Amino acid sequence: MQVHRTDFVVVGSGIAGLTFALRASEQAEVVVVTKKERSESNTNYAQGGIAGVLSPEDTFELHIQDTLNAGAGLCHEEAVRVLVHEGPRQIRRLIELGARFDMERDAQGNPVLALGREGGHSRNRIVHYADQTGWEIERTLLEATRHRPRIILHEHFFALDLIVHEGECVGVWVWNTHADEPEAFLARAVLLATGGCGQVYPHTTNPSIATGDGIAMAWRAGACVANLEFMQFHPTTLYHPDSRSFLISEAVRGEGAILRLPDGTPFMEKYHPMKDLAPRDVVARAIDAEMKRLGIPCVYLDITHRPAEFLRQRFPAIYSKLQSVGIDMAREWIPVVPAAHYMCGGVQTDLLGRTSLPRLYAAGEVACTGVHGANRLASNSLLEALVFADRAAIHALEAAWSPPASELPPLPSALARHSKLREPATQNLRQQLHAVMQQKVGIVRRLAWLEQAASELRHLVEQARLAMSQAPACVTRWEDWNLALVGELMVQCALRRRESRGLHTLVDFPERDDVHYRCDTVLCPDGER
Template sequence: MEPTANYQCDVLIIGSGAAGLTTALLLADHANVIVLSKGPLTEGSTFYAQGGIAAVFDESDSIESHVEDTLVAGAGLCDPAVVEYTARNARDSLQWLIDAGVGFDRVPGGSDEEPQYHLNREGGHSHRRILHAADATGRAVQTTLLDKVIEHPNIQLLERYNAVDLITGKHINKPKGCYGAYIWNRQHEQVETVAAGCVVLATGGASKVYQYTSNPDIASGDGIAMAWRAGCSVTNMEFNQFHPTCLYHPNAQSFLLTEALRGEGALLKRPDGSRFMPDFHADAELAPRDVVARAIDFEMKRLGADCMYLDISHKDKAFLLEHFPTIYQKCLSVGIDMATQPIPVVPAAHYTCGGITTGLDASTDLPRLYAVGEVAYTGLHGANRMASNSLLECLVFARAAAESIIKQRQQFTIEARLPAWDESQVGNSDEEVVIQHNWHELRLFMWDYVGIVRTTKRLERALHRIELLQREIHDYYANFRVSNNLLELRNLVQVAELIVRSAMQRKESRGLHYTLDYPDKSATPTPTRLTPQQTPAA
């Protein structure tokens, strides 16, 4: 008889950011839920999100305008129905957060019954529609949701657990579907099992595949890789957003400088103090992120400069302290007073616009498996994500997933008898340095060959190296016990392959995918979809 799972639940949610915690709270009155957190509960992309969340709150703004701005930013590859659905559900989703206790900044003159919120404007938006909590919106959202989750009796939190792989029908001789997951207990260094009626992937993106990233270390594409191995398709993996402005300083790795700075008048300058964005786009500093990132990259390469500069020193110090306290203190901690001097900046990998293919209810190709947030491709972002639509997507599609699961929960029976993880034939690794070497090699060649500007030859070189790495990792994975670094490396290499194969299929330059071999846009663009059955094994 197969052993009983270590844990059982109606819904297993893998990921503890805005997408995972929102889904958990919306489900918890109807089902018992387990939330898996890979690291500390506050360590994720949500916690570090600075800018805010887009929704129409201003009377001069409109849902139609939000839709149009998103479609323009997505460079012809957004799904209009999904954009419309998201924009129309934005305000209700934000109100749910407000009711939960998130303290968005207000302007004087409102009341508790009719508050007036301070709205930022960011690149790509034609109106001020960004609700924010100073410059630490993600922290406010994460901590508020986490407090609610901790209090709820139907939610169990498993902290410091890696998801290893999804358990599907083929593992247990059952119909096609997802029945749980193998998880790695980092404290006890052992693989355990969770049996679940259904599983929600909310693991975030894959920007750790690049050498320079604004994301925390846990953004290693785990959900995308696991879903791919389980048979799910992925879409638009070639579109990786590089945030134009990360602080360039050896003591400030991965510190992002929010687009709201440029929304409030910050200017991008060359080392000699001259502006350059008016040379690249009519909207100058408020151009879409892909345009700004390419412009900075171009100027750095043209001038042989290590960085460009973001200057908001013309603003009053009191204004900066009120609106950007976190950034001000961070810059000050490395010797930069943004009130009197420009801030050195470089682009860095920031957001995965593609992901696991999902429907409007957040369902995937695999029955009983959902995907919410950055891990998913909904069709909202197209070829480029517009600023502050990401946390919005988490909220809107968490609600869609929860509604779908509640409707179907009676069909999601729990298969408690699951095969245990077999590590009887493996031993402990005595060469952890091999993993570290492969890790650094992967991130470096992805940055060099599959970064802001690409060519066919660069992509071919990257794929060749990925194939070699995959063979090494497969041998390593088969012979040694799992570890955090090995699991993340295995997933990152898989995601790297998907990014490269997607990029090789797109014979044009569009949005975040810019290739010197095909600099023009296609007249008939379509999303790039890969399925495990159709993709050659590397």
């Protein structure tokens, strides 16, 4: 078996992983492993933009307050202040690296960043590249890494588990899908930047790679996780039989789109004073409530009052996608439904990206920094990934971690006896998981449903583990195991929060309870909190 030794290993090639790699490679060697192509990540699918205080009409305090308001009392204010104050510098760094964000002319005719507004924001502060901002950031960062010889990127290397030696994370076990063999990467420290876990649900805006690998690996290695009950459902994804859950960016509502019932009635004014620009959790619950009340499969987003030329220029990807399924957004309403979009919890970290396991860092959607609280403010996710991945890299360099021990810990038992068997023992495990999560751990929850889900998921986790052990060369089996484990952890967090707050709506406890639950839900493998 091949063993690699380096300074730092990064798992994931999205905005967080590449930001860490760029900073750390200034002084050290960095190996980035990614399970698919280097450009395939949740970052690529971020349409709306990246939030930052870049206008004279905006202030740090306004952005901070908007973030705290969206987070429903659970945001860590210190983390939010770090995010907001350091964010503009990180955005300017992207521009210096070549990011081509949309520009406009100010009153004096000078070129300035075109700043949009999205739900929950009190000012225009969303930097964007049409409706493909994530793609443009990923392009920029990947281009920058090509000029860094100290960054080594391995595509189609699937991270299986973390290597832990004497209570510290010293590397990663991976499956090299080219050679069809396990390999070990030993390092001074490891960054998890694996993105989200949207594939735990049947309807999600996330790509197929979002299988919760980082959360599951961290948990198995002994790291604490937090706030996994807070899965954000994007309120507006395309409802169409010929298309998977394609995200209709919040920026469309920022440009004046109105949510309507099939008869044309606007309904958001019943649910929030900001109407269609209310925070995402409010909008998703409102749509869910109206669909259930009327027994309808979807609601509609109406932006037909905007000229077609404006829509083509502002939302080229959305416009083209809708045209491909026969919808002209300049003339027709867009059918939309909520879908799983973003995990606000994750592997618990501090302000330097450190997890509870020494030498293990986490950044991006896989991490729980405390920024998002019980509900993420739109366009704060890309900003969080930039800010905290950079902070993690700086700390990792300054920590001067010693090289890992020369001896290699034993292989995980499944790999030690691995065969090339590729036929999984359980064909429909993913479907079973989806059914449980959709029916019992959705936008609105009941205690009885969660208790049933906990029992079913315990069984599914064991099924998935056994299926993986019978076919350890099958990456899908590892992903199924990871998803089942993350689903179980989500339910355990949800059962501990006997209130309704932000993205967690529990019918049995419909009110917010600041006396008992204005705190993070923390789970640790050793049982300590």
